[in-house]
Amino acid sequence: MTFKPARLLLALVAIASAPAFAQNLAVVNGKAIPSSRADAVVKQAVAQGQGADTPQLREAVKKDLIAREVLAQEAVKLGLDKSADVKQALENTRQSIVVQALARDYIAKHPVADADIKAEYDKFIKTQGDKEYHVRHILTENEADAKAAIAKIKGGAKFEEVAKTASKDSGSAANGGDLDWATPASLPPEFGAAVTALQKGAVTETPVKTQAGYHVIKVDDVRAAKLPTLDEVKPQIQQALAERKLQAFQEELVKKAKIQ
Structure with missing residues (x-):
């Protein structure tokens, strides 16, 4: 299955903040691209049903990562990373990533209980x-x-x-x-x-x-009535309750914040 560039770009953005390891996929103009970055892209592609983990997929990922690094270096060389629009976009992306990390951390520490899911289903x-x-x-x-x-x-x-x-x-x-x-x-x-x-x-x-x-x-x-069983709707209920928890968490943080 062909790995679509547009989807690959989304995958690359999603793992852009992945930590670097000693083993490198390639070194472009002296800057290393860690193999872990390619592993993350491949893992995400397989999870999204875009194909199996094959040598062909990994080669496509490698080429795209190298091309992306070349383009990024050229953009920096031209000073485009210093423009107000790019800085704002980078800040928005950074903020999105840390907010998502906070959400994952909060739900991991405050998981939705099975009893709550059952109560919501009964309702x-x-x-x-x-x-x-x-x-x-x-x-x-x-x-x-x-x-x-x-x-x-x-x-x-x-x-x-x-x-x-x-x-x-x-x-x-x-x-x-x-x-x-x-x-x-x-x-x-x-x-x-x-x-x-x-x-x-x-x-x-x-x-x-x-x-x-x-x-x-x-x-x-x-x-x-032909109503769905608990098992059939459990994932949707769990997601809805998690979003409700996150909404309440957000509202509580906003209340505590000093806003001028």
Whole structure:
């Protein structure tokens, strides 16, 4: 697999601060490029699925590292590293690196507990509910039109046919107002509450107002909700809780800082 230069550049930036060791990959105009830098790039490339650790990949990395060093030396020779824009960019990069290091250090010392992950998962399951509803709706711009649609259905018209002509929701009207299966938590609050109050096959007696307009709702079917297991969502929950910890840590540091 070809190692793409753009991705290689990102990898190089990510390991730019790696420590130098005695063994060198090459020496460019008297300046050494440590082998450890190439090892880090290769490791990151393999982790990102850009290929296996092969002689071809290592040769590509070596060539790019050498070319990068040559270009960097030329830029310094021209004094470009002294420009205000470059200095600011370097400072931004330095700051980014140390902030990321702080974040890793903080999470390593304050890991997300399995009990917290389980509690968050239980909260998620509770808000989702244990049922899914196959829902149809007719969306109108005003209450009068919604009431007129309800009257037609009560008069014997099929919900699906009324939806095709009366609904302003172009995405579902052609399919008889079909919104497919959904949990109440995934719907607007007023809509979700109306859905849970309906029995299978029932239609709302009065229009339901949301920010989108006025709805006439029908529940085609009800089934047990197919919710993800804890193992399936554990990585996402762990990441979200870690970010929450970091946010709280940041806010606490800002509070303590002397800001003028």
